[in-house]
Amino acid sequence: MAPPTRDHLLARGPLAEKANDFLGKAWERGWLPPPVLEADALWALATRPHGAKAERAEHGGRSEEDAADFRERLARLLAALEAEADLNPLGRALAWGQLTRVVKNRLAFGTLWNERPEVLETELAPPIIVVGHMRSGTTRIHTLLAADPAHAHTRYCDAYHPVPARFGINRVKAAMELAMLGLLNPWMQSIHPMAPAAVEEELAWISAALHHSIYESQWHIPSYSAWSEARDPAPIYREFRRILMTDAAHRGLADKPRVLKVPAFAEDLATLLALFPDARLVLATREHEAVLKSAISLAANQMAMQSDDCCLERIEARWRHKIALREARMAEALKGWHGPTARACFDALNDDWESAITGIYTDLGLTLTPEATAAMRKVMAASEDGHHHGHAAQLARFTDAR
Numbered sequence: 370m371a372p373p374t375r376d377h378l379l380a381r382g383p384l385a386e387k388a389n390d391f392l393g394k395a396w397e398r399g400w401l402p403p404p405v406l407e408a409d410a411l412w413a414l415a416t417r418p419h420g421a422k423a424e425r426a427e428h429g430g431r432s433e434e435d436a437a438d439f440r441e442r443l444a445r446l447l448a449a450l451e452a453e454a455d456l457n458p459l460g461r462a463l464a465w466g467q468l469t470r471v472v473k474n475r476l477a478f479g480t481l482w483n484e485r486p487e488v489l490e491t492e493l494a495p496p497i498i499v500v501g502h503m504r505s506g507t508t509r510i511h512t513l514l515a516a517d518p519a520h521a522h523t524r525y526c527d528a529y530h531p532v533p534a535r536f537g538i539n540r541v542k543a544a545m546e547l548a549m550l551g552l553l554n555p556w557m558q559s560i561h562p563m564a565p566a567a568v569e570e571e572l573a574w575i576s577a578a579l580h581h582s583i584y585e586s587q588w589h590i591p592s593y594s595a596w597s598e599a600r601d602p603a604p605i606y607r608e609f610r611r612i613l614m615t616d617a618a619h620r621g622l623a624d625k626p627r628v629l630k631v632p633a634f635a636e637d638l639a640t641l642l643a644l645f646p647d648a649r650l651v652l653a654t655r656e657h658e659a660v661l662k663s664a665i666s667l668a669a670n671q672m673a674m675q676s677d678d679c680c681l682e683r684i685e686a687r688w689r690h691k692i693a694l695r696e697a698r699m700a701e702a703l704k705g706w707h708g709p710t711a712r713a714c715f716d717a718l719n720d721d722w723e724s725a726i727t728g729i730y731t732d733l734g735l736t737l738t739p740e741a742t743a744a745m746r747k748v749m750a751a752s753e754d755g756h757h758h759g760h761a762a763q764l765a766r767f768t769d770a771r
Contacts (some may be wrong), residue, residue: 429479460675
């Protein structure tokens with residue numbers, strides 16, 4: 370069924386409106402307990418299954434610095450949510466669900482690493498890291514490179530349910546989650562198409578260590594964004610590397626170059642390259658105003674569902690800041706980088722993706738096999754009728770309206 374027309378950047382889906390109204394009434398009338406967005410409450414809930422082993426699970430595989438960084442980040446993020454985000458009932462419920470899962474997964478990983486410390490000794494093939502602003506073509510580059518059978522990639526179910534589980538239960542969880550999110554947000558798939566086993570970026574893995582990027586795209590939390598931007602992100606990326614090693618070991622993919630992509634990598638590129646000094650880079654470029662327009666649309670779609678007090682001017686200011694910050698940090702990190710690097714222009718990918726991809730392989734010193742080209746052609750053919758064309762239509766409509 371086709372989604373309703375998105376007639377405004379801050380439009381909300383009908384089910385989101387109903388869920389928001391119901392939750393507000395349910396809490397007001399005592400039918401349901403309201404979620405408590407406090408660090409102690411989240412820790413108490415997450416540690417309950419671990420009992421006396423909870424502290425050991427919290428520190429499993431991690432340094433004292435990394436454990437303390439997570440504690441401080443959680444407290445500051447929750448404080449910003451209460452003071453600044455102006456969440457509506459649905460927003461509070463979604464925030465509670467996300468952060469509860471983050472803390473639970475944190476302890477589950479610690480338990481796993483205590484039981485199987487050898488996982489954290491997994492030798493990884495040099496990764497291919499796609500770097501660029503959100504909406505600059507990074508997803509297309511990522512998806513095409515991931516289609517090459519010589520490469521490994523992360524699936525949605527691995528990204529958002531990263532703790533290894535048996536019997537494919539993570540794929541089931543992912544399918545149920547996406548179905549519910551699709552009902553709440555009928556434009557989600559046009560903005561960022563997702564499927565349980567499809568290629569997915571690793572944003573959720575840095576979010577698992579409370580990097581600000583996924584949260585500031587949903588909630589107005591300027592104090593947390595500013596604090597986190599100024600803080601050393603090394604603990605976040607050490608956790609990211611531990612999750613990557615765990616996923617590679619669990620899925621038997623450690624010997625294949627993993628194609629990695631998160632827009633926030635541009636912001637933290639120096640830290641990322643220090644952890645992966647043998648990486649190959651693909652730098653995606655696009656005209657900044659086009660990036661900005663698309664980023665505003667994505668953020669507004671996420672924020673409108675969770676707050677009744679969204680401000681487009683505020684969203685635009687945030688993303689102008691993000692683009693400038695990431696440009697500056699990326700340029701600084703690349704000054705000292707001498708590893709294999711390719712550049713890919715958004716417009717060139719649109720005009721002739723095969724030539725653009727051939728150039729990337731040449732610049733990175735990789736072999737583009739017939740099998741890889743065939744797989745990429747299949748991906749591009751499938752995308753011709755994809756949901757993402759709907760977002761282009763939305764952006765054109767909003768631009769015309771202005």
